[in-house]
Amino acid sequence: MPRRQRSIATCLLLSSAAIAPFTALAQTPLTVRIGQVGPTSGPAAHLGADNVNGTRLAIDDLNAANVLIGGRKARFELIAEDDAADPKQGTQAAQKLCDQQVNGVVGHLTSGSTMPASKVYNQCGIPHVSPVATNPRLTQQGFKTSFRLLANDNAMGDALARYAHSTLKLTKVAVVDDRSAYGQGVATVFKKTAQSLGLAVVDEQFTHDKAADFSAILTAIKAKGAQAIFYGGLDTQAGPMLRQMGTLGMGKVHLFGGDGICTVRLPELAGGAANVTAVTCGEGGSSIEKMPGGLAWKARYDARFPGQYQGNAPYGYDAMMVLAEAMKKAGSADPKVYGAELFRIDMPGVTARIAFDATGELANPALTLFQFKDGKKQALN
Structure with missing residues (x-):
């Protein structure tokens, strides 16, 4: 083979050898x-x-x-x-x-x-x-x-408080939260906005995310004449809370909450309680x-x-x-x-x-x- 042809062939071989690793890399998932x-x-x-x-x-x-x-x-x-x-x-x-x-x-x-x-x-x-x-x-x-x-919760708590004031024309509300970062955060914003609009926050209560009995909390709130309760927490507590509200003669008291209670499972967790119709809850984003x-x-x-x-x-x-x-x-x-x-x-x-x-x-x-x-x-x- 002439020297020039040998040189070209050698270059091609070297180029192929150089390209091969990159080709293999591109093909490796x-x-x-x-x-x-x-x-x-x-x-x-x-x-x-x-x-x-x-x-x-x-x-x-x-x-x-x-x-x-x-x-x-x-x-x-x-x-x-x-x-x-x-x-x-x-x-x-x-x-x-x-x-x-x-x-x-x-x-x-x-x-x-x-x-x-x-x-x-x-x-x-x-x-x-x-x-x-x-x-x-x-x-x-x-x-x-x-x-x-x-x-975030700033938008959620604000929107729910404004709905309570402007649409439902409520004047007295109570606030309950489960002491979690989420529950406290959204409840704090609701309270702040409600008070700025002239709503009276007549009671504040606290629970935890494994609680099942809310009778003492609800009895205290009932005595204060609250027309609504804002609950900062999850549906697993909001459901039993609704059921117990009905038992205590608070079936017409509204229950507000953020996305933590705003689930398709809430009626089931409330045991089919009729006062689930008194719930107004919010979610970030649009409905499906x-x-x-x-x-x-x-x-x-x-x-x-x-x-x-x-x-x-x-x-x-x-x-x-x-x-x-x-x-x-x-x-x-x-x-x-x-x-x-x-x-x-x-x-x-x-x-x-x-x-x-x-x-x-x-x-x-x-x-x-x-x-x-x-x-x-x-x-x-």
Whole structure:
């Protein structure tokens, strides 16, 4: 072979050898491990399971779509942890995920668990998107790793107090909370707004998230002539509270609450009590009927997880999709690389169009109030 031909052949061989590793790398799947934390045991287990399901459905959709990150086909894996809605257990779960060097986290669910966990994620540099934790302090800590997909408690407590004053024309209310970060947060805002509007807060009481007997609290509130009770807590206490209100002759007393009580399961937890019709509750975001493509998405969810829908799942789904979109835009699943892209996200989701402000709050959060009629939750707006 002539020298020139030998030189060309040698160059081609060397080029092929150089390209081969990059080709092999591009063909090697990229494993993306996503942590998901919420209560799958304890009083809020039904809410936590709903969120896990939503995240799992998103991961199934992403894997079916053959997503490319940095030119490599991504394979998403879910690592689900139970925090039982307990702050200590939530912190332990967060540290475990940090130690495992997951690529991102969907969670946590309750504010009481999310707040301390957010500090752990900030220290290890892993972004987390909380689907439904609403305590305003979450995004006031200055962390660049914390995001949420719902209106916070400032908006929720304010809206419910204004509804009590302007629509129902109430003048006397009582406030009860379960001493959790979530319960105290939303109850404090309701009280502050109610008083600013001229409503008299005639009594304040406290309970806890495992309580079942509210007779002493309710008897004290009844003696003060309250026309309504605002409860900061979860449906697992609001249900029995409603039933006991009926027993004590308080069937016409309104019960207000945030997304913690605003679940499709509330009538069941109230034992079918007739005064469930006196409940007005709120949720950040739109009702499933008004979400972009919400009903079509729910049909897919129900087919995969029959009878398990509680209302949180679409937010778990969108939280996962937001993380994946930031990774695609950055061309990397490395938290230190794609984290900044979360602040530049502007994408359609199941729940809403998703974009964050500089603190990690949803840029344009919606808020929906609900009541119950014939045992079913119905949107007022």
